[in-house]
Structures are given as C-alpha cells and as structure tokens.
Amino acid sequence: MKKKGFYLALIATLLASIVVGVGAYTRLVHAGLGCPDWPGCYGFLTVPDTQQEIAHAESLFPEAPVEVDKGWAEMIHRYVAGTLMLLVLMIVIQAFRNRREPGQPFKLPILILALITLQAAFGMWTVTLKLWPQVVTAHLLGGFATFSLLFLLTLRLSGAHREKVPEKPFLFLRWLAVFSLVLVVGQVSLGGWTSSNYAALACPDLPMCQGQWLPPMNFAEGFDVGQDIGPNYLGGQLHAEARTAIHFAHRAGAILIVIFLTLQMLIALKVSFRVGGSIGSTVRKLMLLVMVMLTVQVGLGLSNIIWSLPLSIAVAHNLGGALLLLSLVAYNYFLFGGALKKSGLNNSLQDLQEIEG
Structure with missing residues (x-):
C-alpha cells in the first residue's frame, strides 16, 4: 500500500x-x-x-x-x-x-x-x-x-536515505545548504516579481544595462508592494526606471547565488573527500547536480536577454528555476534526512574516526 x-x-x-x-x-x-x-x-x-x-x-x-x-x-x-x-x-x-x-x-x-x-x-x-x-x-x-x-x-x-548523516563534519554543510535554499527561494521571488511587472526586458543588453553599469533606477516604485488594487495590470503599470530596478535586482541576485553556490561546492568537495565512503560520494553527486542546474539556469537567463525573451526559452527558464530548487531540496534532504545504507554509514564513520585520529 x-x-x-x-x-x-x-x-x-x-x-x-x-x-x-x-x-x-x-x-x-x-x-x-x-x-x-x-x-x-x-x-x-x-x-x-x-x-x-x-x-x-x-x-x-x-x-x-x-x-x-x-x-x-x-x-x-x-x-x-x-x-x-x-x-x-x-x-x-x-x-x-x-x-x-x-x-x-x-x-x-x-x-x-x-x-x-x-x-x-x-x-x-x-x-x-x-x-x-x-x-x-x-x-x-x-x-x-x-x-x-x-x-x-x-x-x-x-x-531512500533512512539512516542519518553524522552531524560532524556535515553540520556546516547543512547550514550552507539551508541558506542556499533560502537564497534560491528569494531569487525565484525576484523572478516572479520581474515577470509579473513585465520587467524581463528592462535591461536588453549584456553585461551592462541600457549601455550603463548603473542606469537610472527607481527601487522605491519598483518594490512598492502597496500598489493599488483595481487597474488592469496586463502589460504592467510601472515606469521604465522602476522596471529597470527590478531587473537589475534580479541580475544581482543571480550573481550572488552563483558566487555562494560555487563557494559551497568547494567546501562540499573538501569535506566529502575527507569523509569518503558512500556519504561523501553522494554529497559530491548532489552538489554536482545543483551546479549543473545552476549552470543551465544562468545560461537560460542570459539567452532570454540575448534573444529578447523567446517564448520557449522563457518557459524553460521558469522550469529551470523549479528544477534548481528541487535539486537543493534533494541536497538538504540528504544532509538532514539520511544517508544511504547502514553499512555505508558505518564505513564513513570509520573513515572519519581515522581522519580525526
């Protein structure tokens, strides 16, 4: 059943x-x-x-x-x-x-x-x-x-993953994984705000925005969550500088996530190779999955700008964000919820004891 x-x-x-x-x-x-x-x-x-x-x-x-x-x-x-x-x-x-x-x-x-x-x-x-x-x-x-x-x-x-991963030396990785999940949820929120305010093409060029590193932006209007209810928002209601602020924030969020997840990957590789065994191998595989999803998502985001938001790529960018989120859910689930087989856990614990010894 x-x-x-x-x-x-x-x-x-x-x-x-x-x-x-x-x-x-x-x-x-x-x-x-x-x-x-x-x-x-x-x-x-x-x-x-x-x-x-x-x-x-x-x-x-x-x-x-x-x-x-x-x-x-x-x-x-x-x-x-x-x-x-x-x-x-x-x-x-x-x-x-x-x-x-x-x-x-x-x-x-x-x-x-x-x-x-x-x-x-x-x-x-x-x-x-x-x-x-x-x-x-x-x-x-x-x-x-x-x-x-x-x-x-x-x-x-x-x-799967019924046995618990040992707290040491994975405690720091757990906190990094949770923070990564929070960051990606925040970036998804920015993406949703960008889309719902029709700001996806507010910066039509790369790597600058409208030919400037810091174009005119209105963050107060762009992130005013007290907008009036009533008008038809099809096509958007915000001024150009407000939409630019939203788009710029979404780009900045993407850069922050790339930097943070890259650092987390390096730390995860160091810890996983020290521990070895099935647990270390699984951490590396899941972290690799996260980075692959991130790379695809960044590529789709850049493609949206280069080719002016083609429908197929824009839809794929939405799905890519969801899959990146799922890869982090799997990574967090493994670190918090379990290891692989009990024998693999015991082997990794023995490896850890040898390292600490």
Whole structure:
C-alpha cells in the first residue's frame, strides 16, 4: 500500500511540473486574463468558440473581447491544476489509510493539500484582481512550493536515505545548504516579481544595462508592494526606471547565488573527500547536480536577454528555476534526512574516526 502512495506522489510531482510549465506559458503569452471570470470562461466550462457562444460571452463581458487562443491557454492551466488537486486528495486519503505504517508521512500530504487549495484561491484572485503583481508572484511561489513539497514527499515515500548523516563534519554543510535554499527561494521571488511587472526586458543588453553599469533606477516604485488594487495590470503599470530596478535586482541576485553556490561546492568537495565512503560520494553527486542546474539556469537567463525573451526559452527558464530548487531540496534532504545504507554509514564513520585520529 505504501508503494502505491509512492507512485501517486511521483505522478503528482510530474504533473506539478506540467502545471508550472503551463502556468509560465500562460503568463508569458499574456493569457492570464484570457478568461475574465473564474472558474469558468465567459460563463462556459470550456472556451466559447462558435459565433453564437462568442456573441453571448461578449455580451456578458463587453470589456473583455474573446481571444480563443488565450482562453484555451488559461483553461488548460486550470484543467491540469484541477487534476493535480484531485490527485493530491487521493494521496491524502492513501496517507490516512496507511498512517499507522512506519515511515508513512501524514502531515506533509495534508500541508500539500492545504497549499494547493490556497493556490486555487490565488488563481481566482489573479483573474478577479486583474493580474495584481503581488497575487501573480504569490501564485508562482505557491506553484513552486507545491512542486517542491510533492518532490519531498516522493523522496520520503521512496524509502531512500533512512539512516542519518553524522552531524560532524556535515553540520556546516547543512547550514550552507539551508541558506542556499533560502537564497534560491528569494531569487525565484525576484523572478516572479520581474515577470509579473513585465520587467524581463528592462535591461536588453549584456553585461551592462541600457549601455550603463548603473542606469537610472527607481527601487522605491519598483518594490512598492502597496500598489493599488483595481487597474488592469496586463502589460504592467510601472515606469521604465522602476522596471529597470527590478531587473537589475534580479541580475544581482543571480550573481550572488552563483558566487555562494560555487563557494559551497568547494567546501562540499573538501569535506566529502575527507569523509569518503558512500556519504561523501553522494554529497559530491548532489552538489554536482545543483551546479549543473545552476549552470543551465544562468545560461537560460542570459539567452532570454540575448534573444529578447523567446517564448520557449522563457518557459524553460521558469522550469529551470523549479528544477534548481528541487535539486537543493534533494541536497538538504540528504544532509538532514539520511544517508544511504547502514553499512555505508558505518564505513564513513570509520573513515572519519581515522581522519580525526
């Protein structure tokens, strides 16, 4: 029965990746208001496409002419997200049935269900508040959080890493891993704020911005989270200098993360080679995975600027951010949650004792 829960969690994780990708596509093709109501589309369960349906829809929403392509982008996102919610509900029911089995997480599935329910509310507010940047950014973060927690649940149900990694000499690596996770979440938030305020092309050149190292910027306006609710934010409402400030901050955050994760990699390599054994090998592999994801993500970010935000690369950049986050979740899970086989742990402890001796 627990194995069934693992497969459900794995399928849900894969489906969550599709939700993140379709959500990014919907935002990038400016289809966030493709349906001006929620949960339907112009009062229909699907997108109105016949002449009669379109005429009826536009009579109900005269300020929002029907654009069939954008409507379908929005509704497909809702359909996939709704399917994910049903799947998470199945996971919760399965977890409840298996709650007495050793190693069966129960609180985590409940948390995921609560989060995805909140996500549905954010989806509604995204439409009713007409793409208010605060809600759009929160909706993106909620999607990334759902994806990450489903991945964590999959790891826990897989049965891997049940033995604890010794606290020494990994304590410092644990703190670095947590801080890296916080930094990446902050960078994802900046990315969401950049996208929701249409600031992705505020700096169209590299390595400078608008031909200057420090162009005119308005951080007060760019990061004013008290923006008024009411106007239609499709296309953005901020002035050019405010958008430049947002984009510049996102670039600075990327540079900070590259520096920090590179230093962490060097420290992780030093510690892992000292310890040796299966634990040291796994630390190196996971850190390598993190750096590969980081390299891909930086490359996608630079490509967005060089080629002026092509749709395919922009969507891949969103998914790349999610995968970088997942790689850090796996790295933290290993350092905090467990080692490999008990024999590997014992061998590594013996290696450590020899080093300390």
